[in-house]
Amino acid sequence: MADVSGFLKIKRKEAGNRPLNERICDHSEVEQVLNSEDRMLQASRCMDCGIPFCHWSCPVDNLIPEWNDLLYKGDWKAAYLRLAATNNFPEFTGRICPASCEHACVLNINQEPVTIRENEVAIVEKAFSEGYIKPQPPKTRTGKKVAVIGSGPAGLAASDLLNKSGHLVTLFEKDDKAGGLLRYGIPDFKLSKATIDRRLDLMVKEGLIINTGINIGKDISCKELLEEFDAICIAIGATHPRDLVAEGRDLKGIHFAMEFLPLQNRVNAGQIVASANPINADGKKVLVIGGGDTGSDCVGTSIRQKAESVTQIEIIAVFIRLFISSEQVDNFLPRSSLIFFVFHQHSQCIAKVKKYGLYVIIHLIGLVLLETNINQPNELCSAICFSRNSIEDGDIEQVKD
Numbered sequence: 079m080a081d082v083s084g085f086l087k088i089k090r091k092e093a094g095n096r097p098l099n100e101r102i103c104d105h106s107e108v109e110q111v112l113n114s115e116d117r118m119l120q121a122s123r124c125m126d127c128g129i130p131f132c133h134w135s136c137p138v139d140n141l142i143p144e145w146n147d148l149l150y151k152g153d154w155k156a157a158y159l160r161l162a163a164t165n166n167f168p169e170f171t172g173r174i175c176p177a178s179c180e181h182a183c184v185l186n187i188n189q190e191p192v193t194i195r196e197n198e199v200a201i202v203e204k205a206f207s208e209g210y211i212k213p214q215p216p217k218t219r220t221g222k223k224v225a226v227i228g229s230g231p232a233g234l235a236a237s238d239l240l241n242k243s244g245h246l247v248t249l250f251e252k253d254d255k256a257g258g259l260l261r262y263g264i265p266d267f268k269l270s271k272a273t274i275d276r277r278l279d280l281m282v283k284e285g286l287i288i289n290t291g292i293n294i295g296k297d298i299s300c301k302e303l304l305e306e307f308d309a310i311c312i313a314i315g316a317t318h319p320r321d322l323v324a325e326g327r328d329l330k331g332i333h334f335a336m337e338f339l340p341l342q343n344r345v346n347a348g349q350i351v352a353s354a355n356p357i358n359a360d361g362k363k364v365l366v367i368g369g370g371d372t373g374s375d376c377v378g379t380s381i382r383q384k385a386e387s388v389t390q391i392e393i394i395a396v397f398i399r400l401f402i403s404s405e406q407v408d409n410f411l412p413r414s415s416l417i418f419f420v421f422h423q424h425s426q427c428i429a430k431v432k433k434y435g436l437y438v439i440i441h442l443i444g445l446v447l448l449e450t451n452i453n454q455p456n457e458l459c460s461a462i463c464f465s466r467n468s469i470e471d472g473d474i475e476q477v478k479d
């Protein structure tokens with residue numbers, strides 16, 4: 079265990095973000111870093127719980143109490159080795175993971191949770207800066223060849239594990255650069271693309287072959303792949319959106335997040351000039367449907383593009399509003415809290431966030447909001463219908479159904 083009374087003596091301290099007025103004028107990473115001493119003190123708050131719900135909640139099974147203990151003791155290298163034991167890319171998850179581990183942290187019952195995500199990224203960044211992350215190609219090769227299709231986080235993790243197991247791995251990516259959602263979905267202000275390049279460079283030195291600009295099924299047939307490789311791993315689909323099927327959905331000005339976000343990343347990378355960006359929020363009134371990470375990324379990107387206003391609508395809070403006093407609420411630790419989240423994108427001046435869930439009718443020149451019952455799927459579906467003609471420019475109206 080870290081410090082047996084650390085959680086009693088030390089308060090949660092976050093690294094914080096760059097000043098608001100500064101960060102909305104650029105696309106550089108928003109989050110700052112704590113000094114090493116404070117970071118170790120934060121790790122001392124971990125109670126090494128008998129049942130570490132943080133670990134239960136972590137999608138990659140991070141050994142959180144173990145590396146918190148090592149971090150508290152100042153053994154950064156050992157902490158990194160425990161972290162890397164279950165996590166291929168802590169530098170990505172430490173920056174962009176929604177940190178369900180912190181929702182599940184036992185301290186979260188009556189105190190603020192351990193800064194698990196920030197501790198994680200601090201450990202891996204120290205490992206890079208101290209130089210103990212080095213290429214580690216497999217000592218022997220199996221002679222088997224594996225094709226991995228898709229270079230997003232899943233494809234990269236699969237490639238890493240397969241390569242380290244000794245197989246000769248070729249990673250195929252349809253875009254011009256590898257990274258998938260990391261490169262062309264996550265905004266630069268959350269994940270610098272230099273972080274991706276640093277990891278790719280390492281993986282190539284470990285023997286991974288990366289082929290970009292190749293669309294499997296078009297440029298290379300599946301038959302050809304099957305002839306050349308012993309196995310194929312398909313790791314695609316993150317950009318496949320969930321549509322709202324309703325009359326008027328085809329009106330201009332309605333875009334999926336993954337049509338909007340990649341363009342800004344391409345502008346930042348110098349691949350297209352800002353004025354040629356076909357989906358630009360500059361001067362527009364923006365409505366973002368969905369209050370999760372991706373929706374919030376759209377908020378932050380719209381603000382940086384100098385949108386006139388940004389409104390975001392989130393449905394989960396309606397669940398709380400409707401049922402918080404009933405037996406039907408099933409939202410206890412260690413599950414992620416159904417609470418009103420405020421991400422750093424929201425604290426950026428012109429964003430407005432609706433606290434209660436609404437489904438919307440969108441018109442090219444205005445919108446109507448319909449309040450719906452998330453507990454009644456049929457009712458929800460019937461409420462999603464688009465109207466083309468009845469709204470004046472800029473009108474926003476709320477209608478109870």
Ligand code: SF4
Nearest residue numbers: 124125127132183184
């Ligand atoms: S639940 Fe929180 S306090 Fe307990 S082991 Fe995990 S991080 Fe530490």
